[in-house]
Amino acid sequence: MTAYQAFDIADSGHRFDPERRWAAGLTLGFEARDEGAARPVTRLVRRRHHGPLRVQRPFYPEGRDGCCHVYLLHPPGGLVSGDQLRIDVAVAEAGHALLTTPAAAKLYKADSHGVAWSQQTRLRVARDAVLEYLPQETIAFDGSRGSQSTHIELAANARTLGWEVLALGRPASNLPFVTGALEQRFQLTLDGRPLWLERQRLDPGHRRFHGPWGQGGATVQATLWAVGLADEAEAVETLRQQLPGHSRWAVTRRRGVLLLRYLGQDRNEAWRLCERAWHLLRPRLTGRSAHTPRIWLT
Structure with a gap:
């Protein structure tokens, strides 16, 4: 077990002082196996958890030789002060997995000590996977304090498509995000070579949060990435032609990474934009039409 996967159970648990923390971790491994189907079948062959992180059984809504769909479950439904979540996923050569969640994740207000939460996600994709x-x-939620990091490690000819949609505060309930601070980090590498490195801090007390050169007062942001497209220029042009709301999003490509960004006020709009982009990009990336996970419809 790597250092990334190691959790000190003795240090976990409920505390109500500045040292409070509660660790949870999930390690998943997928492999492509020849089971007599037209294509290799991707199986969830490794599953290890600690604390309140689980997965349901794998689903194959695209057929037996299709993509393996897995739902990541965090029964508490949100992160509070001291939570430390670690997710480590590896897809072996020629495998194809899709990970999603059953509902929106919540980042709750920090406790009276201002203890932060953290979530680390490591995604490893082998050759041709x-x-x-x-x-x-x-x-x-207003007052939330914590950090999210997403580290994507690709081998040669690996492909990936993903997104992160973040809503700040609850404007519909007149509860804007006016205190607290979040930090997001993204790191994407190909055979150990960095392709996309990014860090942003969301602090409503900083002028960048409100300035037109920064967050501009937007309450919702989204980032979608895709790596492994055969024709990136054609994919970018397709998105520009077929997606609505051009004043609130933009798309570009650099060093083999396609990036779509949304900055606005409507999380439903951001979600629909990402989902529509996925429907357009997935056939270009995998040769298969997008198959909406059933959990999104419940």
Whole structure:
């Protein structure tokens, strides 16, 4: 077990002081196996958990030789002060997995000590494998403090498509995000070579949060990425022609990474934009039409 996967159970648990923390971890491994079907069948062959992180059984809505769909479950439904979540996913050569979540994740207000939460996600994709990482949106409550990091490690000819949709505060309930601070980090590498490195801090007390050169007062943001497209320029042009709301999003490509960004006020709009982009990009990335996970419809 790597250091990334190691959890000190003795240090976990409920505390109500500045040292409070509660660790949870999930390790998943997928392999492509020859079981006599037209294509190799991707199986969930490794599953290890600690604390309140689980998965349901794998689903194959696209057919026996199709993509393996798995739902990541966090029964508490949100992160509070001291929570430390670690997710480690590996897709072996020629495998194809799709990960999503059953509902929006919540980032709750920090406790009286201001203790932060953290979530670390590591996604490893081997040669000729595909991983789709499509969690439902994250809602940050006013006063939330924490950090999210997503590290994607690709081998040669690996492909990936994913997104992160973040809503700040709950404007519909007149509870805007006016205190607290979040930090997001993205790191995407190909054979150890960095392709996309990014860090942003969302602090409503900083002028960047409100300035037109920064967050501009937007309460919702989304980032979608895709790596492994045969014709990136054609994919970018297709998105520009077929997606609505051009004033609130933009798409570009650099060093083999397609990036679509949304900045606005409507998390449903951001979600629909990402889902529609996925429907357009998935056939170009995998040769298969998008098959909406059933959990999104419940």
